[in-house]
Amino acid sequence: MAFLVEIEDLKKSFGPQVVLDGVNLILEGGTILGLMGPSGCGKTTVLRIIAGLTMPDAGRVAVFGHSLLDQENPEAAGALRRQIGVVFQGGALFDSLTVEENIAFPLRYCLGMTAGERISVEVRRALSEVDLEGVEDRYPSELSGGMRKRAAIARALVYRPELVLLDEPTTGLDPETARNIDRLVLSLARQLNLGVLVVTHDLTSAFGICDRIALLDEGRVVWCGLPSQWDRADHPTVRRFASGMLPIGKEVRHPEQ
Numbered sequence: 001m002a003f004l005v006e007i008e009d010l011k012k013s014f015g016p017q018v019v020l021d022g023v024n025l026i027l028e029g030g031t032i033l034g035l036m037g038p039s040g041c042g043k044t045t046v047l048r049i050i051a052g053l054t055m056p057d058a059g060r061v062a063v064f065g066h067s068l069l070d071q072e073n074p075e076a077a078g079a080l081r082r083q084i085g086v087v088f089q090g091g092a093l094f095d096s097l098t099v100e101e102n103i104a105f106p107l108r109y110c111l112g113m114t115a116g117e118r119i120s121v122e123v124r125r126a127l128s129e130v131d132l133e134g135v136e137d138r139y140p141s142e143l144s145g146g147m148r149k150r151a152a153i154a155r156a157l158v159y160r161p162e163l164v165l166l167d168e169p170t171t172g173l174d175p176e177t178a179r180n181i182d183r184l185v186l187s188l189a190r191q192l193n194l195g196v197l198v199v200t201h202d203l204t205s206a207f208g209i210c211d212r213i214a215l216l217d218e219g220r221v222v223w224c225g226l227p228s229q230w231d232r233a234d235h236p237t238v239r240r241f242a243s244g245m246l247p248i249g250k251e252v253r254h255p256e257q
Contacts, residue, residue, distance in 0.1 A: 003062075004029040004163055004195040005050065010059035011219075012045055019045050020056070021219030029162065032189055032196040034206040036241070037216035043199040044089075046216070047165050050197070052081040063163060082110045085156030085164040089171055091148045093140040093155070100136035103127065103155045110159065126154040130184060146177040150184065157188065164189075166198040170205050182208050203241065215241070 005027035012020040019042040027033045035043050048054040049061060050068065061068045063080050093102045103123045108114070127133055130150040140148055149169060156164055169185060170178035186209045189196050200206050206213055207227045214224040217237040225233065233239075 003027060004064065005197065006060070006062040006065075007046070007050075008060040010046065010049065010056050010061065012042070012049070012054070012056045018219055020059075023059070023216070023219070023221055025214055025221060025224075027163075027195050027197055029195045030189075030193045031211040032186070032198060032209055034210035034213045035197060035199045035216060036201065036203075036206060036213060037237075039201070041216045042219055043216055044167055047086075047167055047197065047199050051084065051086050051165055082106075083161050083163070085159075085161040087149075087152045087156045087164065087166045087169060089168040091140070091152035093148060093152060095140055097139075098136065099127070099132075099138050099140070099143070099151050102140070102151060103158050106155060106159050122158055123154075126158040127151075129157065129188065130154045144177075145173055146180060149173065149181055153184065153188070157192070160192070161194075163195045163197070166196060166200075168200055168202075169198060170200065170202045178202065178205065179208070185209055 003026045005025070007023055007025040010020050010023040023042070023046060025033070025035075025046070035046060037043050045054060049056050050063070052068065056069070063084065066080055068080055094105070097105070100120070100123050103126055104119045107119050107122060123136065124133070127136065130153050132147060132150045132154060135143065135147065135151070140151070143151065166185065169181055173181065182205050185196065185198070188194065189209075198206070198210065207230070210227060212224060213227055213230065214221050215235075215237055216222070222237050223233050223235045230238065
């Protein structure tokens with residue numbers, strides 16, 4: 001069985017600093033995996049490697065059963081990455097482009113779509129899915145933080161990827177807006193049968209939307225399990241996180257919990 005994402009013995013150093021020291025992870029299709037850990041533990045580095053923005057020193061990364069690190073066939077690896085939607089921390093929208101132009105960007109430059117009317121239809125559909133109709137002509141600076149996040153999610157989903165990478169999707173948002181983004185991510189993942197890897201330090205978010213949680217520390221995955229197993233995990237890093245954990249709100253609740 002080929003998993004949606006398979007990571008084996010992933011290693012990465014920046015100069016003398018070892019960031020990843022043998023990371024192993026799997027993500028099944030149609031599920032949400034939360035990647036958590038202390039600041040600087042390498043969470044975002046894992047995401048950037050999958051997205052093709054950082055190359056590892058060693059290890060294997062496969063998506064849809066095919067290697068993303070195939071040096072002999074970089075075109076195939078690039079084609080695979082174009083099937084992955086990415087939502088960067090802060091949204092990373094282009095300030096000089098309207099919302100419509102931002103969301104149309106991957107259609108034009110990743111899929112090579114040129115028909116203006118078809119692009120407009122796809123943009124409006126994506127905006128409708130994130131409850132952000134009517135803002136096509138606005139610029140990112142005219143949107144609230146939550147609206148910018150929704151626009152970034154729409155851009156990641158507009159070309160219907162099977163895999164979406166989310167980097168700290170609730171960072172910088174007030175609690176109510178953060179929970180609204182959680183509800184949106186969970187709803188879209190279920191409706192579209194998405195595999196989602198979410199890098200987060202937000203425990204409330206992770207427990208609310210994730211099917212499984214992996215905890216990264218000192219360059220390795222030190223614990224992985226169901227959210228319901230968290231409070232029974234006997235690992236010092238889990239206990240350290242649990243000691244600073246805020247009560248989980250009832251606003252976001254995983255369907256199986």
